[in-house]
Amino acid sequence: MPFSSSEKLPEKFKIERRVRTVEIGDLKIGGDHPVSIQSMTTTSTADVEKTLAQIKKLDEAGCELIRLAVPSSEAARALSSISSAVDVPLMADIHFNHRLALKSLEAGIDGLRINPGNIGGRSEVREVVRACQNRGAPIRVGVNSGSLEDEIREKHGGPTAEAMAESAARQVDFLQELGFEDYLVSLKSTDVNTNTAANLIFAQKYDCPLHIGITEAGFGRSGEIKSAVGMASLLSRGVGDTMRISLTGDPVREIEVGRKILASLGERSFGPEVISCPTCGRTEIDIxxxxxxxxxxxxxxxxxxxxxxxxxxxxGPGEASQADIGLAGGRGTGLIFKEGEVIKKVPEEEMIKALLQEIKQMECD
Structure with missing residues (x-):
């Protein structure tokens, strides 16, 4: 029997947490459902053609939930044409204007990302909640270390983990007072340790699904590494139900990195995983x-x-004995092995072909 791509961390090493399920479109988040991967478009939402083109690329890359910025009435109106043309669940990102949230719901959006603390007063939040209840649309409560309420920031002496958790708690408590429990929460900081601590504090008190990510992670390799460290610090503890890798640049790259992180932690599998040695002075092939x-x-x-x-x-075969299958090359010779045992010896120029043939046979079996 093949090994899994990576073994999950045993439950005894994770925090105890029972998470309820929230549905956004046909995507189920929380409960026993796998950690989903999401991203956000970088186009102007008002430009329907460009936005649809980017959504298509994200969908093809494996994105399971796509967020769109809605900064204007024009963008909100465009959601009707966008949502009717795609199957992937869509979430509107709203700041400071509850009317845009209402217009987005009218346009058929699947869910809202709002910060109840800046969307308006309590009456405006009530109005948005009623509209969400009527349409069956969930809310993602977003808390960012850079935009905490002044009162909470002053109380804690800055954007600490405790301050972020208190801000999130205050907002979801109000939603629950309104009888609304169809929400998930994100607590994001650009500092990995603050981000981890804030989510752990909140996760042990609330049963809602958590959207995790490192905000403003950066770009390129440094942003990917920072995000991977932040996600692993939470997912390995059993915290996190959906995630976004926030990178500067093409959002398709966020999906690629997110999938690699989940596969490395054994949370999800996205097809075969290729591992390779780091090479050394004994290496005689172009690894x-x-x-x-x-x-x-x-x-x-x-x-x-x-x-x-x-x-x-x-x-090579012994060092990679946890692999299901592999090849080890030397000068002029290639060895094909399964679970550390050599099954075939072939000329170097034929070893890739021989390996792929064995893999195809394993897929058929």
Whole structure:
């Protein structure tokens, strides 16, 4: 039986938390449902054509929930044309104007991202909540360390983890007073440790699903690493039900990174995982080139196999014994192995083909 791509952390190492389920469109978040991956469009929502084109790319990349900025009435009106043309669930991102939230709901949006603390007074929040109740649309309560209420910031001496958790608690308590429980919460900071602590504090008191992420993580490799550290610190403790990797640039990259994080933690599988050795002085083949070629060839495979590419025919099979299948190359020779045991010896120039043939057979079996 194949190994899973990565073993999940045993439950005994996680915090005890029972999470209720919230539905956004046909996406279920929380409960026993897998951690979902979401992103946000970077186009002007009022530009329907460009926004639909980006939504299509995100959907094809595996995005399961897409958020759209709604800063104007024109953007809110555009939601009707956008939502009727796509199947992926959509969420409107609203700040400071509760009327835009109401217009977004009228346009058929699946859910709202608001901060009840800045959407208006309590009467405005009540109006938005009633509209959500009537349409069956959930609310994501968003708390950001950079936009905390002045009173809470002063009380805690800054945007601390405790301040963020109190802000979120205050807002969801009001929603519950209104009899509204169809919500999820996000607490985000650009500081990884503050972000982790805020979510852990809140998670142990409330049973709503949590949207996790590192806000303003940055761009390129540094942003990806920072996000991975932040997500792992929460997911490995059993905290987090949906996530966004907030990177500067093409949002499709957010989906790619999010999937890699979830697969690495054993939370989800997205097809075969290719692992490879870091190379050393014993390596006699081009590991980087071979691994890239194999990864590309496996893009449309559906199995959860772990595939190893090793550069030493002596130690490679043993070092990658936790892989389901792999190859180890030496000068002129390639070894194909399964779970650490060599099953075939082929010429170096045939080892990629031989490996792929074995993988295809395993998929059929």
């Amino acid at each position: 980087e080139k071979i691994a890239a070629e194999i990864k590309k060839a496996l893009q449309n495979f559906s199995s959860e196999l772990k595939v190893a590419v090793m550069g030493c025919s002596v130690n």
